[in-house]
Amino acid sequence: MKTLTPDQRVAQLFMVAAYSNRKRIDEDSISTLIQQYGIGGLIFFQGGPVRQSKLLNRYQSQSKVPLLVAMDGEWGAGMRLDSVVKFPFQMSMGGIRQNQLLYDMGQEVAAQFKRLGMHVNFAPVVDVNNNAANPVIGFRSWGEQRENVTEKSYLYMRGMQDAGVLAVAKHFPGHGDTDTDSHLALPLVRVDRRRLDTLELFPFRDLMRRGLGGIMIAHLNVPALDSTGMPSTLSKPIITGMVKQQMGFQGVIFTDAMNMKGVISKYPPGEADLRALLAGNDILEFSKNIPLALQMVRAAINAGQLRQEDIDARCRKVLALKQWAGLNKYRPIELRNLYPDLNSVHAQALSQKLSSLSVTVLRNQKNVLPLQRLDTLRLATLTIGTKDTTDFQRLAADYAPADHYWLSATATLDELTQMRNQLARYNMVLVGVNNLGRQPATSFGVTPETNLLLRELTSARQRVVVSVFGNAYAVAKIRDLDRADAVLLAYQESKNAQETTAQVIFGGIGATGQLPVTVTDKYSQGFGLNTTGGQRLRYGFPEDVGMNNNLEARVDSIVAQALAARAMPGCEVLIARQGTVVLRKSYGTHSFADTPAQAGKPSRPVRNTDLYDLASLTKVSAAVPALLKLQEQGQFSPDKTLGDYFPELKGTNKQDLKLRDVLAHQARLKAWIPFWQGYTRPKGFFAGLFSGFSKPDPNKKPAPDAQLSRRFFRPDSSARFPLQVATKLWGRQDLPAQLVRQIGESPLNEKPGYVYSDLSFYLYPLLVKRITGLPFDQFLQQQVYRPLGATTLGFNPTRRFPRRRIAPTEYDSLFRRQQLHGTVHDEGAALLGGLSSHAGLFGNANDLAKLVQTYAWQGKYGGQQLLKPEILADYTRCQFCDQGNRRGLGFDRPATPPAGNTAPDASASSFGHSGFTGTFFWVDPEQELVYVFLSNRVNPTRRNNKIGELNVRTDILQVALESIRRAQKQQVETTVEE
Structure with a gap:
């Protein structure tokens, strides 16, 4: 205070408008006002956060006394700046019942302001909007009920001020019942003093009593308070007589913008500024002509019209505000991490929550x-x-x-x-x-x-x-x-x-x-x-359901390492807890850019709507729900045998195998059969001629130059060759029957015990068709996928979706000899025309999550009980734990001790499955957690198993489980501190 001249003390009472989206000449004009006149502050309007921060660092470096910086941030700094999270309008939140969240919003808005080097927010709007024709307040008000306006304003104000940013309630004495925009003309408030006291002034009084730091005076003609017609901003009876003396307000009094026609249409710049100071305002916002205003104020002081002591008292108040805001320890704005800091996960979650409640x-x-x-x-x-x-x-x-x-x-x-x-x-x-x-x-x-x-x-x-x-x-x-x-x-x-x-x-x-x-x-x-x-499913943020907000960053890190190691070209991760999707994010591209298939073309970035070949997830996403529905209808039981349901297997070594053993992978079935190898012939005319009379032998490896037999495959479809094996490759109609026969003829494993096998899952579509009369895919659509709204789940996706939405898999150099894109990767499923229950299902993560969430919700989704909970519980439980088999019926479960098939911290009751193409889902009922991971790690070759070597899928699940534990620990620590 002692270092300032009398004129500089006057200049401390002026706030000049600044923008970060204008030309250099505009920026330089502000620098001139700072350096030549020593203005006290700035109010920022449109622009961007980085540009504004750079500009403000420049302005602060030019100012003798650190500048007080303000903004109209009624719904946060995003009201004025791009690239900053925006909170809802006040009227949007006017009807929410959880008022305490507005305190949290105040804290977050204050954090934005402080990160941007700002100290004053011209908010909240405490006008009671009871006039639908109001052209300037409307959606900016909390509403028409005074108590509601007051309580919400108080919590917003308190949140900001507790975090070190001054709240300024506006627009005194109340702009809610006007039909004129004060930016364009001077509105007339046609109410008596009693109405003002009981309605318009009610929130201001209450907030003043509870610690309000600042108020903004509106440009209004209020005859009940000043009969001269003087704009309230320039009215000494209103500002000095009422606000300071009658109401006893000792905080900072700001004018509304002094460039508005509500004031300058009658009093030009300079004169309007002088009159505002004479009326008792502390800080003048958006003065149009600083040199003229300072000149007229000095003349008024010299003429005895205005006392220097009054100016000094207001200057001291401004300096005290600057000290309260921390400007006595001023530091330039740090530009690093500015965007992440302004758009924290908590701020985004809070904004979404307020919207959802409104x-x-x-x-x-x-x-x-x-x-x-x-x-x-x-x-x-x-x-x-x-x-x-x-x-x-x-x-x-x-x-x-x-x-x-x-x-x-x-x-x-x-x-x-x-x-x-x-x-x-x-x-x-x-x-x-x-x-x-x-x-x-x-x-x-x-x-x-x-x-x-x-x-x-x-x-x-x-x-x-x-x-x-x-x-x-x-x-x-x-x-x-x-x-x-x-x-x-x-x-x-x-x-x-x-x-x-x-x-x-x-x-x-x-x-x-x-x-x-x-x-x-x-x-x-x-x-x-x-x-x-x-x-x-709901779509929200980790903190909504008790998870740590750094979840996404940790998942990003795991995936980034996997992509850098070329474990897969791209992937999608979906994590949900308590039915809320907290992360749904795609990474990478459909293919590596340097593969022959790309030939230098840019690969398509992965999107959340893309479909993947789910591989063995088909077992628990198609076979299991189909069997659950049949069992619910009394047409299937896992306690019967294969021979009970499949006449083809009677008289074979499969007929007496119990389906409970089969579905738990301990029925001594072979792991798999390379069926396709039996449908090749040596290259050459005579070899091809005589191979046509031989019986297919899948155990005989084909010669390196072997070709697919024309007896079973053609380049075009027909009634005899209706099964699409790949692009321009169609299989003979009896291939499914031949595969069933070969399964029946296959030997059993010599030793009993757990051996993961595909073979029984070739059979279940046949069972569904026999019992229901519907093809397997139609049955699933009617009974499961359509009720879920999961219509990307299905087989042969190119019949329903453009190829560009489907992630390609392997370049098959032995069997189909082409890039597989939209047709199933698994050779056995391909021989069935892509329709099987061991592989062949395609879909996106969001739709798969609907089914997985149904499992987590005991068979209920969308208000429907789609699957019987007691039957589902039987399928997901460990069937033969006492025999060292961790499996449920179809479902995988945690190994004991952990063997890498799931996360180390997955609970004993959890279940899921993995797929050969790089897919995975897991349900942890104890933590109410659902996790889906989709990738095409076999592109361009299945020999790439880095996704398994790096434990990418299970590490992400572990991170999700740790996120819950970290949030719980943080909550305990917060409770102890409180």
Whole structure:
């Protein structure tokens, strides 16, 4: 204080607007104000975090006294800066019931500010918004109920100030009941003093009493407080008489931006600044003309109009604020790790959680939400107002197959008619109303065309669910919502708002939000219907379910090492706990760039929607659920024999093998048979001629130049050769019967005991067809996959999906002599046309996780009991532990002692399976953990077993289990400290 001249003390009361997305000349002009006039602070607006930090380091280095730095961060620094996590709008959170989370948000916003070298947040907005026509507050307010506004504002304020960032409540004395934007003109507040005391001033008083550090004065004409018509920012009766003397506020008083027309339309820059200081403000924000303002203030002091002592007292307050903010120990902003620090996993999780709690269900006829029986739905999504696939549509497609449609908000009548006709073939349409506006004057972006289409859709036979991704008041502008089967309000169009809305619709989470404002007579403040969650997978973060937030970083490290070692070209990892997917991430590419198949072409990056050859996961993802369903229907029992179900095996050494032994891999069956080798012939005309009369012998190794016999394979399909073995390679129709015969003729192992065998799993599709009359794949689709919404699970994927979505496997140089891409890798399954229950299933991680989660939830998913829990429990338990066999029925289980087939810390009750192509899933019921790993490690060759040597799959599972333990330990330590 002693080092500052009187003029410099005046300059400490000015905050200048700064941007990090403007030209050098604009930046230099700020430097001039700092160096020449010694201004006290900056308020940053648009830009980016790194650019702003570099700029602020420059500005701070030029300032004699460290600059006080502020921002309008009502929903965090992301309100102004790109690349920073954004929290929901205040009105989005106005209806949540878990208010304590707003304290956590305040802490996180403060952490963002401090990391960016900022000290003051012009938030929270404590205006009580009780005017739907308000053009400037609206969605920025918590709502229309004063106690709700007050409590939420207090917790947000307290969180920031406890973390060392000053909270500034705005806009005093209350901007909620205006119909004019103070950026454009001076609004008139037409209420009496009693109303002000009981409503508008209520939150300010309460927060002042509980430690509020700052308030912002709005540009308002409030006759009840100042009859002269003076803007409240310049009103001495309001600021000095009311705020300081009557209300006793001793914190820092900021003006609203001094460039707004609400003030400068009547008083030009310079004069407006002087009047603001005369009225009693401490800090002037966004002054338009600093040299002129300082000149006029000095003249006023010299004329005795303004006392230097008053200036000094305010300057001392500003310096005290700077010391409180730590500027007496100023350090430049560290640029390293800036983005990760600003976007911590905790901040992202908190933002998503607040969004999920805000979603408000306004209508739910016949409890249509959450959606049931996905297998009965012909589902379409329609987005009104955008041309591209939305986050809502993408996540809806993660739950169930859906066709997506888009329509302009100002579509022509012909376009509306065409869209109505296109949607007529669906029995469920999910409509998202997007790209809405914020202004009442434009009906919040709701167009007549939107209303016309919704009327047409809700008048049709199909069920319609409408989600409003915009201002709460927009609901009043959308007609015929009472015709919709369900209506959801998400308040905004953020990624979180759209994704959590989809999760509510499908039952991943339940809706608990309430309206913070009255939008119609029917939908008043506090209204909101609850729905059920936890019925299907939810998508969240580790901390949501008691896991450590460094989970992703640790998984990234394991996968990075595996990719560097070329253990596989790419992979996908999915980890879920308590039904919440906490990690779903793809790594690498479909192929190594230097393989002959790529020929220098760039390989496609792996995406979460890609399909993999699941290899032996087919056993527990196709055979086991099929047998479970048959057993539930009383048509199968593991306590019968192979001969009971397969007449072909009667009279063979297989007929008396008990299926419980068979499924537990201890029935003395051979591990495998290289069937394909018996269908080759030596090269040459005469060898080929005579080989046609010989019986296939799979145990006879073919010559290196052997060719596939034309008796059994052709390059084109036909009625006689209908089995697709590979691209342009088709097998004879009797190949399946020949394989069954060869299985029956194969010898048994000499010694009893555990030997993992594929052979019985060749047979179960035949059993399903005989019992149900349906092909194996159709039976699974009807009974299991469609009810789950897991429709990427299936066989022969190129018949349903483009090849680019399928990860290629091996270059088969011996049998099929081609790159395998979309046809099954396993030779035996290929001879069956890709349809087997030992291998042949394809799918993506998300859909496989639905089935695996069903196992974890004792056979229940989507509100349906798909598998009988007691039968499932029998299959997943250890069958012959006393004989040294760890296996369940089909399922693998932890070896004792650990033998590398799963993570060392996996519980004794856990189960799963691995696949030859580099796939794996595991369920740990004790930790409520589900883990799926998909890769194509056999690309380009099966000889690459680094994925096993490095323990990639099981190490990731171990990391997931350790994440739970670490979080539990951290929770105990936190509890002890508290």
